[in-house]
Amino acid sequence: MIQVGLQHFLVVGALLFCLGILCVLTRRNAVAVLIGIELMLNAAGLNFIAFARHQGDLAGGSLLVLFVIVLAAAEAAVALALILAFRRQVRTLDVDQIDSLKG
Amino acid sequence: MKLSLADLLFYAVAVATLTTAAYAVFTRNIVRAVFSLLGTFFGMAILYGMLSADFVAVVQVLVYVGGILVLLLFAVMLTANIESARLSSPAAGWSWGLLAAVATGIILLPLALEAPWLQRELDVAGPGTATIGRSLLGNMLLPFEAVSVVLLGVVIGAVVVARLRRGGQDGEVQR
Numbered sequence: 605m606i607q608v609g610l611q612h613f614l615v616v617g618a619l620l621f622c623l624g625i626l627c628v629l630t631r632r633n634a635v636a637v638l639i640g641i642e643l644m645l646n647a648a649g650l651n652f653i654a655f656a657r658h659q660g661d662l663a664g665g666s667l668l669v670l671f672v673i674v675l676a677a678a679e680a681a682v683a684l685a686l687i688l689a690f691r692r693q694v695r696t697l698d699v700d701q702i703d704s705l706k707g
Numbered sequence: 708m709k710l711s712l713a714d715l716l717f718y719a720v721a722v723a724t725l726t727t728a729a730y731a732v733f734t735r736n737i738v739r740a741v742f743s744l745l746g747t748f749f750g751m752a753i754l755y756g757m758l759s760a761d762f763v764a765v766v767q768v769l770v771y772v773g774g775i776l777v778l779l780l781f782a783v784m785l786t787a788n789i790e791s792a793r794l795s796s797p798a799a800g801w802s803w804g805l806l807a808a809v810a811t812g813i814i815l816l817p818l819a820l821e822a823p824w825l826q827r828e829l830d831v832a833g834p835g836t837a838t839i840g841r842s843l844l845g846n847m848l849l850p851f852e853a854v855s856v857v858l859l860g861v862v863i864g865a866v867v868v869a870r871l872r873r874g875g876q877d878g879e880v881q882r
Contacts, residue, residue: 626804
């Protein structure tokens, strides 16, 4: 354990990103896939802020992460509306079975 | 090596964040996964705070915990009877997913640890909210307005998609 610097935050971000990839690729439930995507977006945001903090332009990095957060919220809203529609029409949340565009 | 209180706090928060995220990934009960995500998002907010990005930390709590998490819970409760809301992890998909995740980790972790990152010591005094606000209404005005248009489109689109009915017996929206 050494003094906390840039690398520590990058390692946390990398591990979080790997967990997100694992979640997206292995889970079958569509909501769980969405959870994985949110984890990956969070990991990217942590990297942005860590780099911004250690390279002198904290406001710029913060702005980028703010936009990412807003778009993540928008993406979650649309994805959940799609999940509700799929649930009603196809009677499943299994992403392996959701393979038709014309339900 | 002397560890300061802030360092210890970082390790505690990082471990808590990763643990709750791992639980959300590996548990088979989706309700537990969503509630475990609460810890992840709060931990991320604290990490943002330790990087002195105070406004981002607050927005993280507001949007992720107050918005996305509630939305996820709504989706879980509306789509599945809670008892049977299990997450299956099929054997075939499991191996490939694990392979991809481990490969990404093998690439990212040494990169994060060994690359000669440019590190400049930055003395951050006080909140940076004023700078962000001026920037949003200044040189970032176009993205700011574009995002507001995107949000309007998302609101309308989400309502339309969520109202789709089978065969359109609702009489208003045909799928």
